[in-house]
Each structure stands twice: as structure tokens, then as C-alpha cells.
Amino acid sequence: MPALKTRFNYLFNSTKGLILVAIAMIGIVTAIWGMLSGPMAEMGVREVVIKLFGMDIVQAEREGRIIILYHSIAMAIVAIETYMVTGLLKMKAFFKTAINAIITVGYILTMIFGMGFAYFGHNWAFHGVYIFGLSLIFFAGVLLCIALYPWNKEYYVTDNEYAHTKSGFDLERAAFFATAVTTVLSALFGAVPGSFFGNGFEAFLAENVIRLPEKTTMEYSVIGHLHIMLALIGIMITLIIGRWLNFKGILHKVAMPLMILGTIVLNLGVWGVVTPLEPIAHMVIYVGATPSMFAALLLLIWDWNKLIKDGTAHIQKPNLGHKLSALVRDPLKFGPTWQMLFMNFTTSGIGIFMAIKLDEVFRVWPAREERIELTGHWHVLSAIIATIILLYFGDMNGFKGKLRQWYGWSIIILSDIAFGAVTVFEMKRLFVTEAEQQPLVNGLMYAIDFGLGMLLVILAILLVYRLTDLFKNKGRWTEELDHELAQEVNQ
Amino acid sequence: MKRIFLTLCLCAALLASCSPVDLNAPMPTFDTGVDSNAWVQIPAGEFHFGQHEDIESTEAYEIMITDVTTAQYADFLNMALVDGYVKVDGDKIVGFYPGDEFRGVKHEEKIEAGDWLFIPLNDPSQRIKFDGKIFTVQAGYENHPMTNVTWFGAWGYCEYNDSRLPTEIEWEKAGRGEDERPFPWGEEILRENANYYSSRDPFEDMSSFGSRTSPVGFYNGQMYDGYQTVDSASPYGLYDMAGNVWQWTGDVYEGMHYRFMRGGSKDTYDMDLRLWVRNNATPTYFSPGVGFRCAR
Numbered sequence: 001m002p003a004l005k006t007r008f009n010y011l012f013n014s015t016k017g018l019i020l021v022a023i024a025m026i027g028i029v030t031a032i033w034g035m036l037s038g039p040m041a042e043m044g045v046r047e048v049v050i051k052l053f054g055m056d057i058v059q060a061e062r063e064g065r066i067i068i069l070y071h072s073i074a075m076a077i078v079a080i081e082t083y084m085v086t087g088l089l090k091m092k093a094f095f096k097t098a099i100n101a102i103i104t105v106g107y108i109l110t111m112i113f114g115m116g117f118a119y120f121g122h123n124w125a126f127h128g129v130y131i132f133g134l135s136l137i138f139f140a141g142v143l144l145c146i147a148l149y150p151w152n153k154e155y156y157v158t159d160n161e162y163a164h165t166k167s168g169f170d171l172e173r174a175a176f177f178a179t180a181v182t183t184v185l186s187a188l189f190g191a192v193p194g195s196f197f198g199n200g201f202e203a204f205l206a207e208n209v210i211r212l213p214e215k216t217t218m219e220y221s222v223i224g225h226l227h228i229m230l231a232l233i234g235i236m237i238t239l240i241i242g243r244w245l246n247f248k249g250i251l252h253k254v255a256m257p258l259m260i261l262g263t264i265v266l267n268l269g270v271w272g273v274v275t276p277l278e279p280i281a282h283m284v285i286y287v288g289a290t291p292s293m294f295a296a297l298l299l300l301i302w303d304w305n306k307l308i309k310d311g312t313a314h315i316q317k318p319n320l321g322h323k324l325s326a327l328v329r330d331p332l333k334f335g336p337t338w339q340m341l342f343m344n345f346t347t348s349g350i351g352i353f354m355a356i357k358l359d360e361v362f363r364v365w366p367a368r369e370e371r372i373e374l375t376g377h378w379h380v381l382s383a384i385i386a387t388i389i390l391l392y393f394g395d396m397n398g399f400k401g402k403l404r405q406w407y408g409w410s411i412i413i414l415s416d417i418a419f420g421a422v423t424v425f426e427m428k429r430l431f432v433t434e435a436e437q438q439p440l441v442n443g444l445m446y447a448i449d450f451g452l453g454m455l456l457v458i459l460a461i462l463l464v465y466r467l468t469d470l471f472k473n474k475g476r477w478t479e480e481l482d483h484e485l486a487q488e489v490n491q
Numbered sequence: 492m493k494r495i496f497l498t499l500c501l502c503a504a505l506l507a508s509c510s511p512v513d514l515n516a517p518m519p520t521f522d523t524g525v526d527s528n529a530w531v532q533i534p535a536g537e538f539h540f541g542q543h544e545d546i547e548s549t550e551a552y553e554i555m556i557t558d559v560t561t562a563q564y565a566d567f568l569n570m571a572l573v574d575g576y577v578k579v580d581g582d583k584i585v586g587f588y589p590g591d592e593f594r595g596v597k598h599e600e601k602i603e604a605g606d607w608l609f610i611p612l613n614d615p616s617q618r619i620k621f622d623g624k625i626f627t628v629q630a631g632y633e634n635h636p637m638t639n640v641t642w643f644g645a646w647g648y649c650e651y652n653d654s655r656l657p658t659e660i661e662w663e664k665a666g667r668g669e670d671e672r673p674f675p676w677g678e679e680i681l682r683e684n685a686n687y688y689s690s691r692d693p694f695e696d697m698s699s700f701g702s703r704t705s706p707v708g709f710y711n712g713q714m715y716d717g718y719q720t721v722d723s724a725s726p727y728g729l730y731d732m733a734g735n736v737w738q739w740t741g742d743v744y745e746g747m748h749y750r751f752m753r754g755g756s757k758d759t760y761d762m763d764l765r766l767w768v769r770n771n772a773t774p775t776y777f778s779p780g781v782g783f784r785c786a787r
Contacts, residue, residue: 041760042689042697059680060542060673062762202543211771213596213746359598366737366752366772366781368759434758435616435779436512438701 007470007477015087016396016480018100020466022076022083023393025111026386027459029076033069034456039445056121064203068118068130074229075107075137077382078183080389081236082144085176087485088243090155095147103140109133138191141184150174161248163256171256172247176239178260182267183232189271190225193218207371211363220273228270230378231289235263237385238296241336244392246490251302255295262292293348300337307334331408332399333490335391339384342416346423347381365429376426380419383452387415390459396488397462398476410458418451512700514616519693520631521715525708527557527634530787531665531727538664539671542767547660554657554665555784556729557707558636558736559648561618561628567648568610568619568626576651578606579621582613586647596746600773608775609644616779634706636736636782642750642774645739645783656741657786659769662753665786666733666766668726673765675725675732680764683721685710685734686757687764693718695757702757704779705735733764736782748773756780 011017034040035049036057050057057065082103086096110133117126156168163171196218197203206223209215215223239259247255266288272281304327311326312318318326328334354362354373362370394407421444432440469475530553540547568584571577577586590604612621617639618632640648649655657665666675674680682690686705689695693715694703708730709715712722725732737752737759744751749771755764758780762768772781 059678059762059765060671063542204542208769211749213598359600363598364773364776366770366776366778367749368763368770433614433616435514435614435700438512438697438699441701442698 010477010481014481015083015485018083019080022080024463026073026076031456039449055119063205065118067203068114072111072114075110079103079107084240091147099140099143102136106133106136138187145180148177148180150177163253175256175259178263179232179236182263186228189221193221207374211367217274224270224273234385237388242299245303247299247302251298255298258291258295262288296340303337332391332395335408335412336388339388343384346419347377373426376422380422387411414451414455418448421447516700518631521706523706523708525730527560527707529556531556533665533727538669540663544671549661549664552786554786558731558782558784560634560707561637562633564637565619565626565628571651583611584609588643591743594746599746600748602748607643608641609647610640614639635704636707638736638779638782639777641777642739649785654785654787656739658742659740659751661786662740663766665727665729666725676723680761684723685764687734688758688760707731736780737770739783750774
């Protein structure tokens with residue numbers, strides 16, 4: 001019994017244990033539910049999975065099911081980011097415990113009962129518990145905002161390496177705070193229309209109404225909600241990676257005010273879509289996104305510069321080869337910012353290109369093509385965030401030597417093959433006709449499935465290793481039990 | 492050695508992705524026994540419209556039980572060319588459309604009165620051929636739905652034949668009947684119900700040209716060379732209301748130049764075959780996966 005208790009204590013009371021559980025939950029959901037769509041459906045795997053798990057899938061209810069699936073995965077990601085924030089930033093022990101406990105119960109209830117409701121018959125009690133889980137996550141978010149309150153003098157900084165005001169007001173903490181507060185507020189933009197449409201059981205997917213010129217306020221709210229939540233998850237992971245890598249110096253001082261400004265303006269723009277300011281909302285969004293992305297670029301420059309400097313410290317006059325070698329020496333430290341850069345080719349760049357050529361090119365194509373571009377675009381963005389989390393998680397696992405290299409590079413290369421292929425798939429109509437596309441589609445599908453499939457295999461191996469580790473009395477989990485993320489911040 | 496092997500594999504995969512597609516690959520021909528000239532009467536009254544089952548109603552109308560076939564469209568072009576209803580303009584067949592009211596809504600484009608594209612002749616997947624005098628149909632495609640036809644081309648065909656494109660409401664009622672079914676035949680979809688992406692019908696080869704159209708009325712419960720179909724007519728007896736080709740509908744909405752399509756196609760997943768699913772494109776759009784039928 002004590003053995004069980006200590007393991008339970010590790011899994012649900014330590015930051016790394018909590019992250020491990022959430023990653024395992026997402027991994028299981030992704031592996032099973034990933035077999036219901038795409039090429040798995042064509043191959044007949046979907047039917048087997050449905051029968052095997054006794055799923056009750058009604059065609060008419062696809063939209064509702066998918067909304068619950070997205071929320072189930074997204075809530076676990078939000079929980080992981082929350083654990084990272086509570087593990088990296090100073091806060092009162094009460095808040096840390098309360099936030100982690102509430103969000104854990106919240107996302108697990110959301111996932112289990114939400115998926116139970118959506119895929120295994122409509123037990124409305126399950127739906128109630130799903131909503132209760134989401135409410136708990138919201139409440140944990142409110143607590144996180146209180147815990148991060150940056151005007152608390154306890155958290156003022158004096159170290160001149162970090163962005164702060166003359167009085168010591170910590171601008172990095174303020175950036176975390178701004179992201180947390182706007183996330184909580186933006187959740188309401190989903191909750192209100194969710195209640196409205198849910199009341200009449202009228203589920204719809206944003207990508208299916210995007211082209212209609214007349215949208216209701218509630219439809220705008222849903223569209224705004226999904227965009228801003230994903231953007232905020234992206235901003236939060238950028239801040240987290242910055243903290244983990246110990247982002248500091250002049251670039252930190254420039255980046256943090258930009259991050260705060262960008263986050264607030266971006267949110268104002270998105271919230272503006274449900275107001276009479278809708279016609280200019282997109283302009284406000286672009287204005288907000290620019291400083292946020294520029295701040296991320298500063299993090300990238302700082303990180304790469306540091307990797308090069310650290311890696312060539314022993315060489316008197318390093319040449320380009322030395323520098324490149326130093327840059328890519330540690331895939332777990334190089335990977336997160338590389339993925340942020342790669343995102344510009346697969347997500348931001350594509351989004352900007354689409355916006356510029358919207359009427360000229362993309363809206364000449366049928367709406368279903370535009371849906372492929374939209375869904376591909378944000379699936380890639382979500383998956384890039386997931387890979388950044390996995391890279392950080394690899395470091396948390398203490399991988400060293402060849403294992404660190406194999407794990408890190410596998411995640412980077414496999415995911416980038418898949419994301420690159422998705423991007424070509426989205427844009428395929430630019431260079432191949434509908435009638436002649438099949439060989440290209442097949443090649444891209446192989447690349448996507450190979451990349452993502454192998455990524456899931458790596459994750460499965462990691463999870464099996466962590467599971468077997470739990471059976472050892474002196475396993476790695478014992479080291480992680482009391483070890484906090486803040487202790488592992490780069491020095 | 493390992494690196495060379497991996498590189499070779501990658502190159503082979505890339506080359507396979509770029510291989511040319513034989514758009515005229517041999518195709519099985521079947522007589523479905525369904526009359527593409529037949530119409531069916533849809534009674535006036537209410538029905539469940541859209542995903543959320545709003546109650547809508549229609550007057551009585553008639554609608555074709557199948558999509559317009561390539562043979563029917565070729566016949567139309569031959570008559571319409573003689574009548575001066577359509578013109579040959581280089582590699583295009585064009586016809587007059589009286590235009591739409593322009594309201595200047597965001598993203599709206601002007602559709603002015605004038606000659607608009609009906610069908611392209613130079614598209615490699617166009618099944619209608621023109622020798623300078625006569626329109627003919629590529630052998631084997633006679634009873635397949637007319638594709639590579641713009642909304643104007645569909646509108647023109649129906650108008651020439653004293654009919655019109657069905658409105659979205661009419662289209663959905665004809666496919667759904669009076670209950671809340673998501674598919675014309677009922678609640679669930681099997682591969683033998685309709686021609687959709689990777690439905691393993693006798694016309695597709697996903698390793699090369701992908702999915703192709705099937706003859707109109709193919710999914711009528713008959714067995715074709717060992718391939719057993721399920722009778723998938725709608726409650727009013729219409730065929731191909733799900734899959735095979737998207738179907739243009741006739742609504743011209745205020746402040747929008749897009750035209751809407753219904754029914755899903757050979758190139759879409761089963762979810763797009765649900766009766767309420769909408770697709771839209773500019774009226775000049777044409778595709779090997781888009782056709783139409785008329786109402787009156």
C-alpha cells in the first residue's frame with residue numbers, strides 16, 4: 001500500500017508526474033481517435049476500432065463529437081502548460097497545490113466524461129460532468145491569475161539581466177499574467193456561444209461557415225474563441241520555453257514588453273469581432289500578432305546565439321562549421337525555437353499568403369478546399385506546440401548522450417516531415433489539378449502518416465519506459481518526486 | 492550504406508508522387524437501367540431542413556431522378572450551338588447570363604450580364620469533345636454525370652430545357668424526404684451505398700488516378716461484375732443524391748457571388764455526403780467532381 005501511495009503521490013503531486021500523466025492521456029486519445037479519420041478510415045481501421053471499443057458513432061453528430069474531442073485534448077495541453085508555469089515561477093505553495101489539483105481533476109473529468117458522452121452513447125450525466133470539468137479548469141485559471149499577480153512586491157526582481165521596471169516590477173511575470181488573464185477571459189468567448197448553441201444542440205464547426213458573409217455574433221464568438229485560445233497556448237509555451245532556457249539580457253528586456261503588448265492587443269482584436277468594431281478587428285489582430293511574433297523571434301535569436309557561444313567557448317576563432325555544429329549539438333535546446341521558426345513556413349507564412357491572395361486564389365477554389373487549408377493550418381500549429389512540449393519533456397526526463405540526440409532529432413525531423421507534407425497538401429491546388437492530384441496526395445499522405453505515426457511510436461516507447469520505471473523501487477520517478485522545474489532552468 | 496538506402500527510398504517515393512496520371516485509363520462500362528430522362532414529383536409541404544432540422548416548406552415541383560449525364564449535355568450543346576444559345580470561344584463554350592445585383596459586400600465579386608464560361612474544352616479531364624462542328628462524348632462516359640461544368644453551364648442547360656436548377660431547400664427535400672435522415676437511404680453509410688473517396692467502387696484506383704465518377708443510378712441494388720451495390724435511392728426515388736458528384740444548386744444569395752453545391756462527391760469523405768452539407772465556389776468554377784440536375 002505505501003508503494004502505491006508513493007507512486008500516486010508522484011503521478012498526481014509532483015510537476016513531472018502530472019505532466020507525464022497528461023502526456024499519457026493525450027497520447028492514448030490521439031492514438032485511438034487518430035484511427036477514426038484520414039487514411040485509417042480508408043483502410044478500414046476505423047470500423048475495427050469502433051467495434052473493438054464499442055463506440056456509438058452517429059453520422060449526424062460528427063460536429064459535436066469533434067468539438068468535445070478537441071476540447072478534451074486542448075484541456076490536457078492547457079493543464080500541462082499550467083503545471084509548467086506553477087513549476088517554473090515563484091508562487092505561494094497553497095496556490096501551486098490548489099491550481100494543480102483543480103486543473104488535474106478538471107481535465108481528467110473533461111476528457112473521460114466528455115469522450116464518454118461523445119463516443120459511447122449520450123449519457124447526459126456524463127455531459128454534465130464534462131461541463132463541470134471545464135468549469136474546474138476555468139476556476140484553476142482564475143486561481144493561476146491570482147497566483148501570478150505581478151504587482152505583489154514579493155515577486156519583484158532586482159537582477160538587471162531580466163526585464164523589469166525601475167521599481168522592480170517583473171515584466172516576464174507580467175507577460176505570464178497577461179497571457180493567463182486573457183486566456184481566462186477568452187474562454188468565456190467559447191463558453192457563452194457554447195451554452196447558446198448547446199442549448200439547442202446546434203453544434204457547428206467554424207471552418208464550415210467561414211466563407212459566409214453574414215455570420216451571427218455567436219458564430220463570430222466561436223471563430224474568435226478557437227483562434228485566440230490556440231494563439232494564447234502558443235504564446236504561453238513561448239514564455240515557458242523562455243523561462244526554461246533562462247532567457248535574459250537586452251533581448252529579454254525588449255521581448256517582454258512586446259509580449260505583453262502583443263497579447264493584450266491580439267486579444268482586443270479577437271474580442272472585437274463580436275462588437276461593432278468587427279470590420280477593423282482583423283487589422284487590430286495583425287497589429288497585436290506582430291509584436292508577439294517579434295518577441296518570439298528575439299527569444300530564438302538569443303537562444304541560438306547562446307547555443308553557439310556555449311558550444312564554441314573552447315575554440316578561439318570558431319568558423320561557420322563550428323558555429324553550426326554548436327547550434328545543433330543539443331536538439332532538445334535547439335528544437336523548441338527551431339520549431340517556432342519552422343512554424344512560419346507551415347502556419348504563419350501560409351496564413352499571410354492566404355490572406356494576401358484570398359479573393360484572387362483561395363476563394364476561387366471551392367469552400368471544401370479552403371476548409372482543408374484552414375484545418376491543416378491549425379492542426380499543424382497545435383502539433384508544433386505539442387512537439388515543443390515533447391522536446392521540453394525529453395529534457396525533464398534527463399535524457400543524455402545518444403538517447404538525447406535520437407529522441408530530440410526524431411521528434412524534430414519526423415514532425416517536420418509531416419508538417420511540411422501537410423503544408424504542401426494544403427497548397428496542392430497551386431501546382432496540381434484536381435484530376436491529376438492522386439499520386440501527389442498519396443505521397444504526401446505517406447509522409448504525413450510516417451512522420452506522425454513514428455512520432456507516436458516514440459511517444460509510446462517513452463511512456464512504456466516510464467511505466468516500467470514506476471515498478472522500480474529506485475526508479476527515475478523517485479528522483480523526480482521532489483524535483484521542481486525551476487531547479488532545472490538553464491544557468 | 493544505410494544513408495544511401497534511405498535516400499533512394501525517399502527519391503523513389505518522391506518520383507512516385509510526381510508520376511503522370513492516365514486520365515483516360517480503361518474503365519468498366521455498365522448499364523444501370525435507370526432512366527436519366529425521368530423526373531419525379533415532389534409534393535408540397537414541410538420537411539426537416541439542415542443539420543439542425545429546421546422546419547421548411549416547398550411548393551410541389553419536379554426534379555430529375557439522376558444527375559444530367561454527359562450524353563444529355565452533349566445533346567444540349569449540339570442543339571444550343573445551332574440555336575446560337577452557346578458560342579465557341581477558343582477553348583471554351585460560353586453562353587449568356589443576365590447577371591446578378593451587386594451589393595458591394597466584403598469579398599463579393601460582380602457578376603455582370605454577358606457571356607460566361609459554360610464548359611472548358613481544353614481541360615484534360617473534360618469528357619465532352621468538340622471537333623469544330625459536333626459535340627461528342629468520350630466512349631464509356633455517356634451515362635456518367637456531366638462534370639467540368641460551371642454554374643453558368645448548369646444554369647444554361649436547365650434554362651434551355653425549360654427548367655431550372657433546384658434551390659438548396661428543394662434539393663435537400665428531394666434527397667431527404669420528410670424525416671431527419673442524414674443520408675438519402677437512411678442513417679448510416681456503407682461503401683456500397685455511394686461513390687465517395689476510397690469507397691472501393693469498380694471505377695477507382697487510389698494508387699494512380701484516384702476516384703472517378705460512376706454511371707448515374709449505379710447504386711440501385713444491382714450486382715455489376717461481382718460488385719454488389721445497395722439500393723440507395725432517396726425516399727422520392729432519386730439516385731446519386733449523396734456522392735459521385737457535387738451538384739450545383741440555383742440560389743443566388745444577396746451580397747454573395749458564391750454558388751452552393753450539395754451532395755458530396757467521389758473525392759470527399761463520407762461526412763460530406765450528409766444531406767445538409769454545403770459546399771460553394773465561384774460560379775466559374777468547374778471540376779471533375781461537380782455536376783448538376785434540374786428541377787421544374
